[in-house]
Amino acid sequence: MVIFEESKRGRRGVQLPESGVPESELDVEDHLIRPEEEPGLPEVTEPQVVRHFIRLSRLNYSVDTGFYPLGSCTMKYNPKVHEFIVAAPHFTHLHPYQRQEDVQGALRLMYELQEVLCEITGMDAFTLQPAAGAHGELTGMLMVRKFFEVRGENNRRKVLIPDSAHGTNPASAVMAGFEVVEIKSGEDGLVDLNELRKNVGGDTAALMLTNPNTLGLFEKEILEISEMIHDAGALLYYDGANLNAIMGYARPGDMGFDIVHLNLHKTFSTPHGMGGPGSGPVGVKAFLKEFLPVPVIVKDGERYRMDYDLKHSIGKVRSFYANFTVLLKAYAYILSMGGEGLKRVSQLAVLNANYLKTLLSRRYKLKYDHPCMHEFVLDNEWLTKNLGVKTLDIAKRLLDKGFHAPTIYFPLIVHEAMMVEPTETETKDTLDAFARAMFEILDEAERAPEHLKEAPLTTPVSRFDEVAASRHPEVAYRRKEVAGS
Ligand SMILES: *Cc1c(COP(=O)(O)O)cnc(C)c1O
Numbered sequence: 001m002v003i004f005e006e007s008k009r010g011r012r013g014v015q016l017p018e019s020g021v022p023e024s025e026l027d028v029e030d031h032l033i034r035p036e037e038e039p040g041l042p043e044v045t046e047p048q049v050v051r052h053f054i055r056l057s058r059l060n061y062s063v064d065t066g067f068y069p070l071g072s073c074t075m076k077y078n079p080k081v082h083e084f085i086v087a088a089p090h091f092t093h094l095h096p097y098q099r100q101e102d103v104q105g106a107l108r109l110m111y112e113l114q115e116v117l118c119e120i121t122g123m124d125a126f127t128l129q130p131a132a133g134a135h136g137e138l139t140g141m142l143m144v145r146k147f148f149e150v151r152g153e154n155n156r157r158k159v160l161i162p163d164s165a166h167g168t169n170p171a172s173a174v175m176a177g178f179e180v181v182e183i184k185s186g187e188d189g190l191v192d193l194n195e196l197r198k199n200v201g202g203d204t205a206a207l208m209l210t211n212p213n214t215l216g217l218f219e220k221e222i223l224e225i226s227e228m229i230h231d232a233g234a235l236l237y238y239d240g241a242n243l244n245a246i247m248g249y250a251r252p253g254d255m256g257f258d259i260v261h262l263n264l265h266k267t268f269s270t271p272h273g274m275g276g277p278g279s280g281p282v283g284v285k286a287f288l289k290e291f292l293p294v295p296v297i298v299k300d301g302e303r304y305r306m307d308y309d310l311k312h313s314i315g316k317v318r319s320f321y322a323n324f325t326v327l328l329k330a331y332a333y334i335l336s337m338g339g340e341g342l343k344r345v346s347q348l349a350v351l352n353a354n355y356l357k358t359l360l361s362r363r364y365k366l367k368y369d370h371p372c373m374h375e376f377v378l379d380n381e382w383l384t385k386n387l388g389v390k391t392l393d394i395a396k397r398l399l400d401k402g403f404h405a406p407t408i409y410f411p412l413i414v415h416e417a418m419m420v421e422p423t424e425t426e427t428k429d430t431l432d433a434f435a436r437a438m439f440e441i442l443d444e445a446e447r448a449p450e451h452l453k454e455a456p457l458t459t460p461v462s463r464f465d466e467v468a469a470s471r472h473p474e475v476a477y478r479r480k481e482v483a484g485s
Contacts, residue, residue: 003052004479007042013049059460061404063271067430069356071375071407071419072166072214074242074266075273081336082269082329091328096320100305106324107304111297113331114281120334120342121240121260122253123283127292128327129318133241134168136261136280137208141176142314143259143284143291144206144235150312156205156234162191164215164411169208169239178205185413189215189368191225200232210239211255212246212373214411214419216353226256235259243267244424245350245374248343258285269333270326279326293317348424349374352431356422359435363442367414375421379414387449391416394441396463397455401437 044052062068068075086092094106114126130136141159148156159173162183170180181199186192191209200207207229211219219225229236238257244267252260264279265272272278284292294313295306321327337345350373357366357376367379380391395405395418407419422431445452456462 076423122251137172268330
C-alpha cells in the first residue's frame with residue numbers, strides 16, 4: 001500500500017496561509033515559470049499520514065521490537081542517548097563547506113576518535129573516511145597495492161583469503177585488482193597452517209583474516225600466521241567488523257596485523273541494516289601512514305586541521321567528512337562505556353554466545369564444538385538427511401515465534417549453517433526463550449516436518465518463491481487505480 005492510494009481530491013493535512021508576497025512584474029523566462037498543472041502529490045489528512053507510516057513501521061522487524069541474532073552482522077541494541085547527542089543542532093547544523101577554523105570542535109572529536117581507535121586496536125594511525133566495512137576493505141586493499149607499487153614489487157598480485165571469510169573480502173581484493181587465492185580451513189575450522197604455507201610466496205600481497213573468524217573461533221596460531229606472512233614479505237589485513245568479541249582483551253595490532261578495518265555500525269553504537277549509514281575506519285601501522293586516504297585529521301598545537309599532504313596517499317575515498325554522525329555516535333559510545341565498559345561488552349558478548357550455544361547443543365548439532373567467541377554455527381545437515389527439514393525451514397518458523405532468524409547458509413563451508421550471534425545486550429530470559437522456540441521447532445519437525453515448509457504463517461508476507469523472485473524479480477509496485485483521485 002502506498003500513500004497515493006489513500007488520496008482523495010481536496011483532502012488536506014496542513015493549511016497554509018495565503019501568500020503575502022506580491023506578484024512580480026519581472027520578465028521571467030518561460031521555462032522558469034511553474035507549470036499550470038498541479039504536482040502529483042497525494043491529498044490526505046494528517047491522521048491518514050500518521051496511520052500510514054505507523055502501519056508501515058509495524059511491518060518491520062527490528063532490534064527495538066525483538067531479538068535479532070544475526071551472526072556476523074551484530075544486530076545489537078544501541079543506547080538511544082547517542083542518537084540524542086548527534087541530533088543536537090550544533091552538530092546537525094554544521095555544513096561541510098564551513099571553514100576549518102569554525103568547526104574546530106567537530107575536528108577535535110574526529111581527531112580524538114582516531115586516537116582512541118588506535119588505542120583499542122593497537123594501530124598507529126586511522127582514517128575515518130570509509131563509509132562501510134566493505135569500503136574499508138577496499139581502502140585497505142588499495143593501500144596494499146600502492147605500497148607494493150612504491151616498492152617496485154609489482155609481482156605481488158595474490159591475496160590469500162580463508163574459505164570461512166565474509167564474502168566482501170574476496171570482492172574487495174578483486175576490486176583492488178588482486179587475484180584471490182582461497183585457503184581451505186582445517187577440520188577444526190581454523191586456518192590450516194600447512195595450506196597457508198603451500199600458498200604463501202613471493203607473489204603474495206596480503207592475507208585477509210577475520211579473528212575471531214566467522215565461525216566464532218579464535219585463530220590461536222595467529223602469531224605463527226603473522227610470522228609466515230611477514231617472512232614472505234607480504235602484509236596482514238584484519239577484518240575487524242566484529243570487534244565486540246575481543247575489545248579490551250586482545251588487539252589486532254599486537255597480533256601482528258598491518259591494516260585493520262572496523263565496523264563502527266556493528267560494534268560501536270550505530271543501528272544498521274537496510275543500507276543505513278555506516279562507517280568503516282581503517283587503521284594502519286606507522287610504516288603505512290603515508291598511504292592513508294586523505295584527509296586525515298591532525299593536531300597542530302591547539303588547532304585541528306584536515307591534512308591532505310600524505311606522500312603516498314591512495315587519494316580520496318569519500319566526500320567531505322565521511323559519515324560524521326556515525327563517527328560521533330561511536331565516540332560518544334566509547335566515552336560513555338569507558339575502557340572497563342568496553343571490556344565488559346566483550347565479556348558479555350562471549351558469555352551470551354557460549355550460554356546459548358551450550359543450551360542449543362542439547363538438541364542441535366554444532367559444526368565445531370569448542371568454546372566460541374561472540375557467535376557460533378549450528379550444522380543442521382542431520383535434520384535435512386533424517387527429516388528433510390532444511391535450515392531455511394527452521395529460520396522461517398522462527399519468524400512465527402516472534403524472533404528474527406539467525407544468519408543462514410553462511411559461512412559457506414557449513415552446508416546447512418545457522419550462524420547465531422546473540423550479542424551482549426540480551427538478557428538470559430531472552431536467550432532461554434529463543435532456545436525454547438528452537439526446541440519447539442525441533443518437536444514440530446519430528447511430528448510433521450511437512451508443516452515447516454509452509455512457515456511463516458503469521459508474518460505480513462508468507463514464504464517467497466525464492467527462485468522465481470531471483471529469476472524474475474518484479475521490483476516495481478503496481479499502484480491500484482483509485483476512484484476520484
Ligand atoms: C559485516 C561484515 C563485513 C562487511 O561490512 P559492511 O559494512 O556490511 O560492508 C565484512 N566482514 C565481516 C566479518 C562482517 O561481519
